[in-house]
Amino acid sequence: MTHRWSKAWALILFCAAVFPAFPVNADTTGLTSTAMLTPISDQQYLTGSFALDRHLDGFEAPLTSTGEFTLSPSKGLIWQNLKPFPDTTVMNDQGITRKHDDRTFETIASGARFHQFIALISAVLGGNWDPLSDQFTITPAKTATASNWQVTLAPKNNNGLSEQISQIIVKGDEFVTHVTLHKPSGDRDEITLNDQKRHDLPLPTDLAKLLSGNFD
Amino acid sequence: MAVRGGIWGIFLLIMVASAIWQVTSGSARIDGDVLSLIGLEKTDDTARKSDIETVRDLLANDANQAIIMVSANQQDMLETATRALASDIANIPGTKSVSMPGYDAGNLARLSDFYLPHAQSLLSDRDRALLRDGNGEPVYQNAVKTLYAPASMVSAASLRADPFSLLPNFLAELGNKLGPSGIVQRDNNFYTPILIILTPDLRRQGRDIAWVGKVNDVITNAQNNTNQSDGLTIAKTGQVFFAVAEATAAKADVQRIAIIATLGIFAMVLSVFFSPLPLIGTLITVGSGLIAGIAAVTLIFDGIHAIALVFGASLIGISVDYALHYLVLPADEKSPTARIATIRSGLSLGLLTSVCGFAVLAISPAILLAQIAVYSIAGLIAAYVTVLFVLPLLPARSIKHRSLIPRVYQKLDDTLRRLRLPRLVRGMAALAILGGFAICILFIPTDDDIRHLGHGNDTLTTQAGLIGDTMGMGGNPVFIRIDGADSQSRLQTGEAVQNALRPLIKDGTVGSAFGLSDMIPSIKRQDENRTLIKDQLFEIYAPKLAPLLPINIQTPNPDAPYLHADADAFVQFPELANLRDGTTDIVRLNAVTDANAVAMAIANIDAARLINPRATITDQFSHYRNWATVGLAIALLSAGILAIARYGMIRGLCVLGTPAGAMLVALGGAATIGITINFFTIMALFLVFAIGADYVIFFSESQKHRQQDTTRFAVFLSLISSILAFGLLASSSVPVVSAIGTIMAIGLPTAWVLSYAMCPTSVKADQSDV
Structure with missing residues (x-):
């Protein structure tokens, strides 16, 4: 009955899908070196905007949200919903925290395990597919080109991921541009990423505070 | 004589074959776990299990x-x-x-499938508190944000059944109640x-x-x-590591003690007789006792406990007495039958006294006591029969009086024979001893704590402490038992217990508490939840939520089926079986730092009671000690009746006073060096009683056949052999075994000395009973 890591798995899936930077060193998986991206180092962070369309099986209209994100391979991820409701979720080594409108914070989940998803993102951003290959079968699209590529991730059956995700399709060019998470229920999340920029650390003070767990 | 010896030999061979088959086939095995022997007693109330039965079941599961x-x-x-x-x-x-x-994904899908149809009957404590306070806004806000959260688990199915996303909070709280991991x-x-x-x-x-x-x-x-x-x-x-460590240590002790004791007895017999024949006789007698003991225990029980095995090894000390009593008889012109006749009455009375003592244990409800009793009775009877039927078949050998042991004995004997007390004084002394023993046994400090019994393993204990401290797992389990005739009343009590424990969980006194009612709320609780969800969420916030959702929000159905702790639930979650035991529900507690605070917190909940397995088992051993003490008293009484019937009032009291005095001195001596009284030390007193009674009975009976000199020497040799066997127990690394050995090492020499003082008619220089 150890379901409490389900959110962690969901985050790992989410992050693995959204930020799988690109197969610069793809020898171990057979991916061709089509990436145009220079991997983000630990001394850098990535910012951009997103649009999330959550398609629920049997319903025509998706639940749509838009906002901005900040990813630091060494610090974590800040996911800021702007529409339809402002909401900030911080994910770092210590867990998931939600910032409420009244500037209070609520810990959604905590534990050292969250190191795993940060490490996963960092490894991927470094162009190393090995961490993903433990959990996923990674298949590059045959029609991919260096400027327009696609990778399909399928959870391996020997872990619990397959209970929550059936397939992830990642598309991109210089950055990841589009991610589709297919769930066993038939639902799917479509995530479009735009305006991505790479910056050198340090993070702006307010973001650094959020990612360091300083919520005062 | 030869025919009876042959028949008995065949019996022994059958017992050897039976014991070997039982042990090697796995039908009977050696068990080192103290817990495996307790709580198997029958209780009168078949509907409700005793605490110790519930503890045993839980520990068996944890094992x-x-x-x-x-x-x-x-x-x-x-x-x-x-x-x-x-x-x-x-x-x-x-x-x-x-x-x-740390790396498994968990059972989310299984839990979600199970709970989703009942989502509108389930609330986390936090959400319930908010709704009860009429503050549904945070719950509504959470529902809205969850719709768009990056790692949300919402699906079409979950929104239909749970539009306010209440179930994830319930499941998250359930995870916390399961404890850290x-x-x-x-x-x-x-x-x-x-x-x-x-x-x-x-x-x-x-x-x-x-x-x-x-x-x-x-x-x-x-x-x-x-x-x-x-x-x-x-x-x-884990119990398996501790049990194996204990069994390994106990077996190593048993082997060492048995080998050294046996070699010591061999050396003693050889040095006294200068012949291997008495040694063979001793071996046959001791061996037949051990074989019969093991065969009887393995035939009756599923295995031999290590503690019973230790007592079995100690049996050498008693059964060798019988052999020596015969072997020291002069190798004169008398026939073997005539020689055996001179000691039969003494042997028989000694055996009868010992069997009476152990028989009291055999009828006790405790398996451990029963094993020890069966082992001892069967072993002693076998040794007795061997002495009567087999030893007379061996050629007799005389004592070599110029060897070391007879010479040492002679000096001691000369000294002790001077202990001549008037009859009345002896009678008064016997009465004083018996009174003193009764007072001592009633008032001497006792310590039945099971933590003080075992060998212990510092490494395992340290590691268990580290795991408990770090992960909140393992260690001494503590739980709350909830009794009630029907399932719903127990579930409601479980919810009351959780409410009572909440402050303790918050301040860290209790790491976590998890019971059946956390998985399956009572129908009363589910009704309350339904009302809160309908009144505080749907009626107020459904109109606001509806435009955001691509579904029509349905008002909760008041007639929807309830979640039940029924067979279906137990099939889907076999783990739940650990939380229900007959008409008792269990709330398991982790990382409890103050058990008294827990007991206080639930003191007002009549149907709930804190159970500390360690304390419960300690209570059980206290019960065993009381039982063994009563048994010892009955054995003394029986022996007293036998002695008075045989020897008259004063002499009978003196005979009884000898083993009683030995036990009194042993108790006092043990207390002086810090050994406290528990079930096992009472068992050691049983052995002191049985052997001490043998000494004085042999002394008393010897005069009838004018065998006083040889009998006293036989008793001396018995004392040496017993000291070899039981004195070595004092060197055991297992505290309880060491305590037994110490009691014996003090009690047996005392019994020997008192036999001289209390039974002067057996002393050759004093033929009259003055």
Whole structure:
């Protein structure tokens, strides 16, 4: 009955899908070196905007949200919903925290395990597919080109991921541009990423505070 | 004589074959776990289990689990090592399953499927408190934000059944109640557990020692294959590790004591007779006692407990008395039959007294006492029969009076024979001894704490403490038992218990508490939840939520089926079976730092009671001690009646006063050196009583056949052999065995000296009973 890591798995899936930077060193998986991206180092962070369309099986209209994100391979991820409701979720080594409108914070989940998803993102951003290959079968699209590529991730059956995700399709060019998470229920999340920029650390003070767990 | 000896020899061979078959076939095995012997007693109330039965059931369940905690200073290293270790352990025969809470995905899908149809009957404590306060806004806001959260688990199905996303909060809280697990970071180190379930037959088939050995090998290999800089450490805990450690230590002690005692007795017999024949006679007698004891126990019981085995090894000290009593008889012109006739009455009375004493234990409800009693009675009877039927077949050998032991004996005997007290004084002394013994046994401090019984293993204890402190797992389990005739009343009580414990969980006095009512709320609670959800959420917030959702929000159906703790639930979640035992529900507590605070918190809940297994088992041993003490009193009374009937009032009292005096001195001596009284020391007193009674009975009976000199020498040799056997017990590393040995080492010489003082008619120089 150890379901409490389900959110962690969901985050790992989410992050693995959204930020799988690109197969610069793809020898171990057979991916061709089509990436145009220079991997983000630990001394850098990535910012951009997103649009999330959550398609629920049997319903025509998706639940749509838009906002901005900040990813630091060494610090974590800040996911800021702007529409339809402002909401900030911080994910770092210590867990998931939600910032409420009244500037209070609520810990959604905590534990050292969250190191795993940060490490996963960092490894991927470094162009190393090995961490993903433990959990996923990674298949590059045959029609991919260096400027327009696609990778399909399928959870391996020997872990619990397959209970929550059936397939992830990642598309991109210089950055990841589009991610589709297919769930066993038939639902799917479509995530479009735009305006991505790479910056050198340090993070702006307010973001650094959020990612360091300083919520005062 | 030869025919009877032959028939008895065949009987012995059959018993040997039976014992060997029972042990080698696994039908009867040696068990080192103290807990495995307790709580098997019959109770009058068949509907409601006693605390000790419930404790035994829970501990039996826990016995099939083991925990290994891996730590490293790098998470990557931790994961690699943990996965490798878990894989190796999974491949060890006897491992049923292995799970890694830090890396396994968990049972979310199974739980969601189970709960989703009942989502509008379930609330987390936090959401319930908010709704009860009329503050549904945060719950509504959470529902809205969850719709768009990056890692949300909402689906079309979940929104239909649970539009306000209440179930994830309920499930998250359920996870917290299960206690901490996963990965813990502390002082720059990361810790994660591996949970191991053992096959149910592992211990029953005696394969637990091999399993523990292989686990230790796997751990050693993992540590050897890792750089020291990685800081990899591995700790383990579980009943199986402690039980194997205890059994190994006990068996090593038994082997050492048995070997040294046997060699010592051999040396003694050889030095006295200068012939191997008496040695053979001694061996046959002792061997027949051991064989009969083991055969009887394995025939009646499923196994022999290590404690019963230790007592069995000690049996050498008694059964050798019978052999020596015959062997020291002069090898004169008398026929073997005539020679045996001179000691038969003494042997018979001694045996009868001992059997009376042990028979009291045999009818006790405790398996451990029954095993010891069966072992001792069968062994003594076999030794007795061997002396009567087999030893007379051996050629007689005379004592070599110029050898060391007879010469030492002569000097001691000369001194002790001067102990001549008037009859009245002896009678008064016997009465004083009996009174003193009664007072002593009633008022001497007792200590039945089971923690003080075992050998202990500092490494395992330290590792168990580390795992408990770090992960909140393992260690001494504490639980609350909830009794009630029907399931719903117990579930409601369980909810009341959780409410009462909430402040203690908040302040860290209790790490976590988990019971059946956390998985399956009572119908009353489900009704309350439905009302709160309908009144405080749907009626107020459904109109606001509806435009955001692509579904029509349905008002909760008041007639929807309830979640029940029924067979279906138990089939889907077999783990729940550990939380219900007959008409008792169990709330398991983790990381309890103050049991008294827990007891106080639930004091007003009539149907709930805190159970500390360690305290419960200690109480059980206290009960055993009381039982053994009563048994000892009955044995003394029986022996007193026999002695008075045989020897008259004063002499009978004197005969009884000898073993009683030995026990009194042993108790006082033990108390002086810090040994407290428990069930096992009372059992040692039983042995002092049985052997001491033999001494004085042999003394008393010897005068009828004018065999006083040889009898006193036989008793002296018996004393040496008993000291060899029981004195060595005092050297055992197992505290309880050492205490037994100390009691014996003090009691037996006292019985020997008192036999001179209390039975002067057996002393050749004083033929008259003055």
